[in-house]
Amino acid sequence: MTRLRVLTVSTAAVAAALLLAGCSSPEEQAQPAPVVTTEASTTPSTTPTPTPAASTAAPVSDIQSSVDTFVAALDELGIEHSEPVRAEVGGSGAKARxxxxxxxxxxxxxxxPDAETLAAWGELSDAYGGIFVSSGNAVLSLNSSEGIANSAEIAPAIAQAVGGEARGV
Structure with a gap:
């Protein structure tokens, strides 16, 4: 390949990457992307194998998946709830709370972070009369003081909806 062809192909690849990454200012976003042309070459070349486009959707973390599982179950059951707000983990052993x-x-x-840490937390919660629903390595810890009767009533339904276990009921 000639240097001009390599430069032209490289320029086209960079332009395509920037376009796919969305690297432009708000004014530039409203305008169509410039057309990139290449000069015909008399040197024979091989056509590069196309590479699949990178997925633009970020994978859902196990933390977000756990939150989504419990929120979806509460929604499905028609149980009133607020949106979860990330908080400090404190001494719970959790990696997210x-x-x-x-x-x-x-x-x-x-x-x-793992089943062993959840099991240790669960034993402590049981010792203090806590009510919770576990699913995977996550728990929905329900109120065990002023709302204890309601928590004991809804925990089994939530456990069934998430395919988990209700404890403390």
């Missing part, structure tokens, strides 16, 4: 309300009472979602 979210505060929320369920049926007007304080609740939270804890996502643990």
């Amino acid at each position: 979210f505060d929320m309300t369920v049926s007007g009472n304080d609740a939270g979602i804890n996502v643990f």
